[in-house]
Amino acid sequence: MCKGVAAMSETLSAWQLITSGDATLFSIVRLSLAVSLTASAIAVIVGLPLGALLALTRFPGRWVIIVILNGFMGLPPVVVGLTVYLLLSRSGPLGELGLLFTPSAMVIAQSLLVLPIIAALTRQTIEDLWLEYREELTAIGVGPIGRIATLLWDGRFSLVTALLAGFGRAAAEVGTVMIVGGNIDGFTRTMTTTIALETSKGNLPLAMGLGVILIALILMVNAAAWGVRFWSERRAG
Amino acid sequence: MLIRRMFSALAVLLMLAGAAAAQDQSIVVASTTSTQDSGLFDHILPLFKEKTGIDVKVVAQGTGQALDTARRGDADVVFVHAKDQEEKFLQEGFGVERFDVMYNDFVLIGPKSDPAGIGKGDDIAAALVAIATKKAPFVSRGDKSGTHSAELKLWDVAGVDIETAKGPWYKEIGQGMGAALNTASAMDAYVLSDRGTWLSFKNRGNLDIAVEGDKRLFNQYGVMLVNPEKHPSVNAEAGQRFIDWLISPEGQKAIGDYKIDGQQLFFPNASQDRS
Amino acid sequence: MRAASSDLPLVFDDVSLMAGDTIILDRISLAITPGAPTLIVGPNGSGKTSLLRLCMGLAAPSKGTVSWGGRTHSPGTRRAILFQKPVMLRRSAAANVAYGLAQAGCPRSLRARRTEELLDRVGLLPLASRPARRLSGGEQQRLALARALARDPEILLLDEPTASLDPSATRFVEEIILAAAQSGTKIVMSSHDLGQVRRLARDVFFLVRGRVCEHADAARFLDHPSTPEAAAFVRGELVL
Numbered sequence: 001m002c003k004g005v006a007a008m009s010e011t012l013s014a015w016q017l018i019t020s021g022d023a024t025l026f027s028i029v030r031l032s033l034a035v036s037l038t039a040s041a042i043a044v045i046v047g048l049p050l051g052a053l054l055a056l057t058r059f060p061g062r063w064v065i066i067v068i069l070n071g072f073m074g075l076p077p078v079v080v081g082l083t084v085y086l087l088l089s090r091s092g093p094l095g096e097l098g099l100l101f102t103p104s105a106m107v108i109a110q111s112l113l114v115l116p117i118i119a120a121l122t123r124q125t126i127e128d129l130w131l132e133y134r135e136e137l138t139a140i141g142v143g144p145i146g147r148i149a150t151l152l153w154d155g156r157f158s159l160v161t162a163l164l165a166g167f168g169r170a171a172a173e174v175g176t177v178m179i180v181g182g183n184i185d186g187f188t189r190t191m192t193t194t195i196a197l198e199t200s201k202g203n204l205p206l207a208m209g210l211g212v213i214l215i216a217l218i219l220m221v222n223a224a225a226w227g228v229r230f231w232s233e234r235r236a237g
Numbered sequence: 238m239l240i241r242r243m244f245s246a247l248a249v250l251l252m253l254a255g256a257a258a259a260q261d262q263s264i265v266v267a268s269t270t271s272t273q274d275s276g277l278f279d280h281i282l283p284l285f286k287e288k289t290g291i292d293v294k295v296v297a298q299g300t301g302q303a304l305d306t307a308r309r310g311d312a313d314v315v316f317v318h319a320k321d322q323e324e325k326f327l328q329e330g331f332g333v334e335r336f337d338v339m340y341n342d343f344v345l346i347g348p349k350s351d352p353a354g355i356g357k358g359d360d361i362a363a364a365l366v367a368i369a370t371k372k373a374p375f376v377s378r379g380d381k382s383g384t385h386s387a388e389l390k391l392w393d394v395a396g397v398d399i400e401t402a403k404g405p406w407y408k409e410i411g412q413g414m415g416a417a418l419n420t421a422s423a424m425d426a427y428v429l430s431d432r433g434t435w436l437s438f439k440n441r442g443n444l445d446i447a448v449e450g451d452k453r454l455f456n457q458y459g460v461m462l463v464n465p466e467k468h469p470s471v472n473a474e475a476g477q478r479f480i481d482w483l484i485s486p487e488g489q490k491a492i493g494d495y496k497i498d499g500q501q502l503f504f505p506n507a508s509q510d511r512s
Numbered sequence: 513m514r515a516a517s518s519d520l521p522l523v524f525d526d527v528s529l530m531a532g533d534t535i536i537l538d539r540i541s542l543a544i545t546p547g548a549p550t551l552i553v554g555p556n557g558s559g560k561t562s563l564l565r566l567c568m569g570l571a572a573p574s575k576g577t578v579s580w581g582g583r584t585h586s587p588g589t590r591r592a593i594l595f596q597k598p599v600m601l602r603r604s605a606a607a608n609v610a611y612g613l614a615q616a617g618c619p620r621s622l623r624a625r626r627t628e629e630l631l632d633r634v635g636l637l638p639l640a641s642r643p644a645r646r647l648s649g650g651e652q653q654r655l656a657l658a659r660a661l662a663r664d665p666e667i668l669l670l671d672e673p674t675a676s677l678d679p680s681a682t683r684f685v686e687e688i689i690l691a692a693a694q695s696g697t698k699i700v701m702s703s704h705d706l707g708q709v710r711r712l713a714r715d716v717f718f719l720v721r722g723r724v725c726e727h728a729d730a731a732r733f734l735d736h737p738s739t740p741e742a743a744a745f746v747r748g749e750l751v752l
Contacts, residue, residue, distance in 0.1 A: 142615055204439075
């Protein structure tokens with residue numbers, strides 16, 4: 001009985017910390033969003049055209065690339081983290097850049113994690129669309145770049161879903177950012193690494209409270225994307 | 238055109254972030270999870286920053302990993318608690334000089350149900366023998382950390398050959414002190430912990446201190462500057478200032494002042510005669 | 513920019529089209545000349561769609577040659593084709609037409625005005641900002657027509673454009689087609705509706721199982737078909 005009350009009061013004080021707009025919490029949330037959104041943006045800039053290109057071109061060994069790309073959607077975050085760590089370490093090939101244990105390293109690593117998701121899902125979407133649009137676009141005489149642009153725009157609703165899948169992966173993972181960021185207080189500490197830290201310190205109610213906030217954040221991003229899609233669909237069908 | 242603009246903006250952002258990381262006024266200190274989990278850094282680092290303006294970025298890993306990070310040149314200073322491993326690090330030429338900073342002690346934590354029948358005492362060797370004989374559940378860090386090294390040494394001192402004696406009762410989890418305590422709490426098992434982490438640990442369950450005060454549970458912390466001759470990128474000047482501060486009377490007092498629930502966690506013991 | 517040379521006459525010289533072992537078109541020789549609409553008629557599966565695709569240049573014949581104005585290679589800038597189920601882009605009706613104009617090289621400054629003109633010509637101006645995919649079948653067909661006309665084509669190929677439309681929509685589309693024909697566009701259209709043949713065609717090619725069975729003036733084909741298959745077809749029987 002007493003233990004239950006104690007646990008509840010701890011949870012309550014954790015929530016108070018959360019809802020009082022604590023400055024540290026705010027900076028942790030801001031860093032998490034900045035890193036994951038930037039990584040997703042990079043993955044989109046590279047992955048969208050890559051996926052579209054893969055969908056529309058034919059060359060020997062194409063199916064090998066597609067299988068690898070699809071498989072990389074499930075890259076283990078810790079492995080990516082370790083690989084980027086070894087690359088960016090001072091003793092590694094890119095050590096000169098001095099990027100290890102900084103938010104930049106976290107963005108780079110997460111971009112690598114999200115890129116296969118964007119590219120693979122884009123490829124599938126564009127390939128399906130191409131089946132439908134092929135004759136028409138060929139008859140109109142649209143060139144290769146025009147095809148990519150047209151299909152990417154017309155497939156935008158499915159592509160937004162791919163984008164959200166990619167962002168969700170980035171925002172939810174802890175292995176990559178922990179290794180390449182170092183979980184440095186006030187500098188590379190994100191929501192997920194904080195949750196891991198608080199858990200290891202035994203502050204389970206606080207960790208859980210942070211977990212709920214993280215889920216709420218991800219849901220808000222999804223809701224915003226849904227809103228944009230809904231509004232835009234009403235305009236363009 | 239728009240895409241080109243976005244690319245260059247991104248490149249600038251990345252470079253700025255990278256440049257910010259390489260400022261003079263910050264150093265990377267590789268330390269241990271137990272030191273971080275105890276909350277010591279939250280207490281002393283703001284004092285150092287106020288005095289010198291230097292930002293100390295602590296990357297908390299196990300001792301083994303921290304020393305490895307330093308070997309790779311990814312840290313400027315290393316601050317751990319495993320003297321044997323630290324001496325080896327020095328011998329390999331990766332460190333400049335080693336200084337004692339502070340000590341705390343280990344405590345043997347166990348469930349109130351006490352399956353090994355240890356009771357409360359101050360003889361760690363006897364306790365470990367009892368645990369091994371009765372095959373009572375025991376959680377080990379298993380991660381080459383300072384605590385793990387100390388634990389292995391203690392089995393040795395107790396005359397138990399842990400390599401042959403271990404069985405399903407001995408659980409090596411390969412994680413930090415907090416995780417080890419969580420696991421022990423969930424399984425009602427024994428675990429060797431540093432006092433600092435134990436004092437700030439909140440998820441105790443049925444656990445309490447079983448053995449403390451044995452001189453063999455003494456846990457010494459040392460600090461070293463990573464050798465700039467091996468890694469020219471080391472910020473030697475700022476790193477040395479941090480070390481100097483830690484062992485100075487001011488830094489030592491800051492360490493001693495850190496308390497949880499009125500209890501002091503770390504006992505400063507830097508040698509005050511340095512040439 | 514207008515191509516200097518014309519795509520007409522469109523000539524098939526002993527053209528065959530195969531898919532694997534199946535013969536789709538069998539030694540076809542015909543010429544499509546400028547003037548009033550030409551209709552391609554025949555039962556389902558007789559190869560009408562394939563013929564139109566070859567006219568457009570979307571496929572190459574397995575044997576024989578297709579030539580446009582005497583050339584065997586002609587970029588398709590002065591030809592347009594309307595498929596039976598046209599694909600609407602996921603944007604507004606106006607944007608669909610503007611897309612066609614852009615692809616045809618219409619400068620940006622003129623695009624808005626020409627889009628309006630084309631939509632008006634097909635009677636879709638009030639629906640300009642409606643999402644194209646939400647239009648009815650007949651409206652989509654008219655929109656596709658506007659998109660095709662945006663190319664200002666010399667030859668307009670249509671594959672059974674009114675097959676799934678109700679009579680009033682059919683009439684609307686036929687009016688647009690006739691108007692285009694009158695302003696100089698050569699219409700080549702496939703159909704299995706004999707009434708449509710009577711209303712629109714000057715000359716008719718009758719296809720059965722990939723062969724041109726008969727080629728005649730529309731009136732003569734309908735009233736005095738010279739082949740037994742054509743006679744059966746005109747009577748409304750199934751031609752196997």
